[in-house]
Amino acid sequence: MTKRDIFGLYAAMITPFQASGTPDIDRAAQHAKALIDEGCDGVTLFGTTGEGYGISASERHEVQQAVREVLGPDTPICVGVLSSDAAGAADQALSAYRDGATHLLMAPPFFMKGVTDDGLFNWFSDVFQRIGAQCKNIIMYHIPSQTGVPLSSDLIARLRTAFPDTIVGIKDSSGNWEATQDYLANHGDLAVLVGDERLLPKAMAHGAQGSICGTANFMPARLRQIIHNGDQGEIVCKVVDLVVANPVNPAVKLLTAHIRNDAEFKRVRAPLVELPTNVGEQLISEYDALTID
Numbered sequence: 001m002t003k004r005d006i007f008g009l010y011a012a013m014i015t016p017f018q019a020s021g022t023p024d025i026d027r028a029a030q031h032a033k034a035l036i037d038e039g040c041d042g043v044t045l046f047g048t049t050g051e052g053y054g055i056s057a058s059e060r061h062e063v064q065q066a067v068r069e070v071l072g073p074d075t076p077i078c079v080g081v082l083s084s085d086a087a088g089a090a091d092q093a094l095s096a097y098r099d100g101a102t103h104l105l106m107a108p109p110f111f112m113k114g115v116t117d118d119g120l121f122n123w124f125s126d127v128f129q130r131i132g133a134q135c136k137n138i139i140m141y142h143i144p145s146q147t148g149v150p151l152s153s154d155l156i157a158r159l160r161t162a163f164p165d166t167i168v169g170i171k172d173s174s175g176n177w178e179a180t181q182d183y184l185a186n187h188g189d190l191a192v193l194v195g196d197e198r199l200l201p202k203a204m205a206h207g208a209q210g211s212i213c214g215t216a217n218f219m220p221a222r223l224r225q226i227i228h229n230g231d232q233g234e235i236v237c238k239v240v241d242l243v244v245a246n247p248v249n250p251a252v253k254l255l256t257a258h259i260r261n262d263a264e265f266k267r268v269r270a271p272l273v274e275l276p277t278n279v280g281e282q283l284i285s286e287y288d289a290l291t292i293d
Contacts, residue, residue, distance in 0.1 A: 008041030011216035042076030064099035090130035
């Protein structure tokens with residue numbers, strides 16, 4: 001932890017794939033190590049940027065083990081839990097804990113839309129009870145643009161009452177400053193983390209504790225300056241504007257491949273597709289224009 005005792009910067013780590021379509025275990029492990037060396041406080045596997053919605057249980061296990069081995073026992077590792085099946089979510093969680101995860105990024109069930117807080121409370125309660133005594137260091141994942149299922153402050157309060165000391169953070173990837181403010185006002189004792197890097201400077205100034213974000217895959221040092229040193233992040237904001245003007249995951253992977261000088265990082269898993277060559281070349285050109293002194 002830092003002198004401010006904050007959560008800090010965790011890369012929402014991409015999952016590299018081999019030409020065969022299977023996860024590239026060695027490349028994932030080495031990328032995780034590089035991210036820590038370059039300024040991340042921890043890494044998050046199998047979130048949205050990590051294509052965690054489409055990674056099998058056996059593949060998760062292999063990557064988790066390899067990343068834990070290369071990072072050693074003391075580096076924090078968060079693992080995304082993305083399942084609409086309570087038993088499946090609990091299985092992902094237990095596998096992550098067995099492989100050395102320190103935190104879980106817990107998404108809501110995302111197939112049914114328009115569900116109530118009562119229904120979500122019942123679902124999360126089922127998952128937490130299935131995990132059992134190991135259930136700890138849960139970060140609630142609010143990303144309604146992808147799940148279609150928002151997490152209200154009232155729901156989180158109910159879960160905190162029912163499962164004391166289980167929830168330690170909220171990742172707000174809504175890109176909505178009002179939502180971040182709501183979480184800070186009602187759950188400011190938790191680690192409120194920002195997923196949209198453009199809101200990070202303002203959020204840190206109002207008591208947020210850091211970020212789990214995709215652009216940390218290729219510019220962790222710039223993001224660390226915002227979180228730990230109060231930088232206003234003008235270049236980061238401009239880079240994020242470039243990224244979100246494209247399909248985000250392929251754009252993040254392309255820029256990671258560019259920075260690593262390793263085209264293998266570009267691969268995505270269906271249903272995603274890589275950026276067209278001309279679009280990718282334009283993105284790289286614009287990124288370099290912003291970031292090369």
